[in-house]
Amino acid sequence: MLARTGAGWTYSGRLEALCDYGVHSLRLDVDSENGELHSLTTEVCVADSSRGEIEVADWRQLQGGADHSGTTDRELTPPLYTLWATVVDGNLHGGSPVVSGDLVLVPIADFGSGSHGGVVALDALSGEERWRYLAGAGVRSAPAATADVVVMAGLDGLVHAVSLDRGELLWTYQVAAAVEPMNRNLYASPTIDGGTVYVGNKREFVALDLASGEPVWSLAPGDKGFFGSYVTP
Numbered sequence: 109m110l111a112r113t114g115a116g117w118t119y120s121g122r123l124e125a126l127c128d129y130g131v132h133s134l135r136l137d138v139d140s141e142n143g144e145l146h147s148l149t150t151e152v153c154v155a156d157s158s159r160g161e162i163e164v165a166d167w168r169q170l171q172g173g174a175d176h177s178g179t180t181d182r183e184l185t186p187p188l189y190t191l192w193a194t195v196v197d198g199n200l201h202g203g204s205p206v207v208s209g210d211l212v213l214v215p216i217a218d219f220g221s222g223s224h225g226g227v228v229a230l231d232a233l234s235g236e237e238r239w240r241y242l243a244g245a246g247v248r249s250a251p252a253a254t255a256d257v258v259v260m261a262g263l264d265g266l267v268h269a270v271s272l273d274r275g276e277l278l279w280t281y282q283v284a285a286a287v288e289p290m291n292r293n294l295y296a297s298p299t300i301d302g303g304t305v306y307v308g309n310k311r312e313f314v315a316l317d318l319a320s321g322e323p324v325w326s327l328a329p330g331d332k333g334f335f336g337s338y339v340t341p
Contacts (some may be wrong), residue, residue, distance in 0.1 A: 109284035152320040192235035208253040239275035249297040265292025279321030284311035
């Protein structure tokens with residue numbers, strides 16, 4: 109039986125140990141409230157723990173870095189296999205995880221009140237939660253990170269910078285503070301280039317100092333409408 113897990117639409121259960129390494133077929137049968145039976149079959153891979161030391165490579169922003177090339181110089185040698193899977197207690201929507209150091213940084217949307225939105229930091233090798241930062245609103249885009257700082261864009265237009273090691277708040281900046289709240293929505297991932305953070309929407313696009321959060325410059329691409337941009341800078 110599966111049990112509801114956390115605040116999202118997530119259920120979890122525990123399998124008996126699979127002793128044989130390799131690929132296994134897994135079938136999930138679900139009885140819905142109206143009596144209908146739904147089945148899903150998928151494959152799971154049990155990794156061989158004797159494969160040796162695993163190297164974690166940085167992928168600190170959407171598509172890897174500030175140039176958004178979506179490429180890496182590191183060669184990936186098949187077969188690929190799953191190290192772990194975990195529940196992050198929230199809804200995932202639009203934003204991809206990023207990796208910095210030994211942490212996987214996962215954005216959480218929270219389709220309910222939004223108050224549980226933010227970023228969860230997981231250990232890259234075990235999947236265990238290292239810290240959780242609640243932004244007070246959903247985060248629906250990939251965060252951007254350096255070796256020391258994580259920057260996230262809240263759905264309410266508030267940009268947060270936290271420390272990579274502990275998830276402690278360093279600074280915030282309110283995008284489009286002078287307009288009504290529905291026009292402040294941030295859907296696009298922030299970009300960090302050097303010591304500058306680039307983030308914004310149609311009502312304000314801003315370059316922020318990474319260390320302090322102070323604006324370096326700001327402009328208003330449009331003075332009407334509430335539609336934000338989904339394209340990262």
